[in-house]
Amino acid sequence: MYKQTEINYTLIIILLMISAFIIFSPELANLKLIIISINLLIAVLFFSLTIVIDEQKLRWYFGFGIISKQVELSQIADTSEYQTKWYQGIGIRMLSDGWLYNASVGKAVKITLTDGKNIYLGCKDVEALQQSLKINV
Numbered sequence: 001m002y003k004q005t006e007i008n009y010t011l012i013i014i015l016l017m018i019s020a021f022i023i024f025s026p027e028l029a030n031l032k033l034i035i036i037s038i039n040l041l042i043a044v045l046f047f048s049l050t051i052v053i054d055e056q057k058l059r060w061y062f063g064f065g066i067i068s069k070q071v072e073l074s075q076i077a078d079t080s081e082y083q084t085k086w087y088q089g090i091g092i093r094m095l096s097d098g099w100l101y102n103a104s105v106g107k108a109v110k111i112t113l114t115d116g117k118n119i120y121l122g123c124k125d126v127e128a129l130q131q132s133l134k135i136n137v
Helices: 009-023 026-046 126-136
Strands: 002-007 048-053 057-062 067-072 076-083 091-095 098-102 107-113 118-122
Touching: 002 126, 009 026, 048 118, 048 126, 076 126, 098 107, 107 126
Parallel strands: 098 118
Antiparallel strands: 002 048, 048 057, 057 067, 076 107, 091 098, 107 118
């Protein structure tokens, strides 16, 4: 069993700065509640990325798990290290050859599935995730 959670500090700081600007802007008085509600929703949905491996599945989810994905370990053909670019951002991104799920810019594991699709999972400890995937495959 493997479980790793990465807090999305960049997103939290950005949302706090936007919310502070909104609160202290008299011009946006009518929109304050709406904008802060949207910021709160984004924060709840994406405040962290958790990756879990059990006996049969690799699962990852943002926040409390409302947005989640999973694949059977038997569908994984290969893994390799990947360095995300600053312009790829954070969250969920479509790349030219697959989907990137990350909570921060930096290292990720590129997971190639048996059908040729790729999944990129951002994590701080790439080696531990790759090792856990190799043990369970």
